[in-house]
Amino acid sequence: MDDVDLNRDRLALALEAAGLDLWENNLLTGEVSRRAMKTIATLGYPEEEQWTCVEQIFQLIHPDDRPRVQQALDEHLSGRTPQYRAEFRLRAQDGSWLWFANYGKIMNRDNPSLAQRFVGVTFNIDDRKRKEDELAQINQQLAEKNALLERYNTALERLAATDSLTGLANRRRLMELGANECKRTARFSHDLSLLVVDIDCFKNINDAWGHQVGDRVICAVADACTGRIRTGLDTAARVGGEEFVVLLPQTKLTSACAVAESLRQTVANKQVPTNTAGTSISFTVSVGVATWQGHAMSFDQLFNNADKALYRAKQAGRNNVQVWDEAA
C-alpha cells in the first residue's frame, strides 16, 4: 500500500467516523464526479440509480429550500464567501423529506484552469432539525399560553378592582387611587374633594319591593354618579351596600358642593320601575362633602370627615348635602 492509498484510507475512516459523505462536482460540465453514496442510501434510492448531473440532485431539494441553497452556491461561486454552506431537505424515495447540511469549497480557485472542482461533504441533520422544530413549537405554545395568562391577569385585575353590580370601582380600588391622589395633592398643593353618597331609607325600598328593585336603585345611583364625573380625572366607587364615593381631584370645596347638589337633584328626579307593571318608585340620597385644603391629611381622614358630614345630612332629615366643618 503506497502513501496515497494510505492517506485515502485514513480520510475515508475520518469521514465515516464523523458521519460525513464526500462528493465532488465538475463546475464546468455540471457532472457529479463523486456521488454522496451514504446520503443516497439513507434516502432509500438504489445504489445503481444514476445521479450523474448536479441538476438531478438539485431537483431532490425541497422547493422551499432551493432558493436558499442557490443563493449560498452563488455567493461561494462568485467568491463572496470562503466556503459554501447550506441546510435543506431532500426527498426520500418514499416521498418523505429528510434534513441534510452541505459544506463545500471550490478547489484551486487561484488557478482558473483548475477552478472546476467543487468538493464538499453532506451530513444528516434530520434529528437536530426535528428537535429544533419541536422546540420552536413548544416555544410558540408557551408564548401563546403566556399571552393568554396575561389577558386573564388583566381581566382578573379589572375584576378585583370593580364592583360586579354597578361596574364602578370597588372599595379596594378607591383606597389605592385615594392614597395616590393624596400624594399628588400634597406635591402640587391642589385641593382634593370627596363626596360620600348614601341612599336614603334603602332598607325600606328592599323591604317594600324586594332586592331586585333595590339593585336597580343602586345601579340608577351609580349611573348618576358616573354622569357627574370628569372622565379620566374623577372616580366614582361603590364602597358598601348603598354607599358610594365620588373622588374629585383638583376641586375646591365650592365646586365639590355644586357637584354634590346636582347629584342629589339628579337622583331625586330619577324613577326606577318596580316589578309591578307600569309602576315605578323614586328615591333620594344624602351627601357628605369634605375637602383637603393644603394641610397634610391621609385619605382615611378625608374619607372619615366626609362620612361625618354624611351623618349630619342624615340627622338633618336626609335628601340634602352637608359639608364637613373642622369646628363642628
Ligand SMILES: Nc1nc2c(ncn2[C@@H]2O[C@H](COP(=O)(O)OP(=O)(O)OP(=O)(O)O)[C@@H](O)[C@H]2O)c(=O)[nH]1
Ligand atoms: N338590594 C340590595 N340591598 C343591599 C345591598 N347591599 C346592602 N343592601 C341593603 O341595604 C340596606 C341598608 O340599610 P341601612 O344601613 O339600615 O340604611 P338605610 O335603610 O338606607 O337608612 P339610612 O342610610 O339611615 O337612610 C340593608 O337592608 C342591606 O341589606 C345590595 O347589593 N343590594
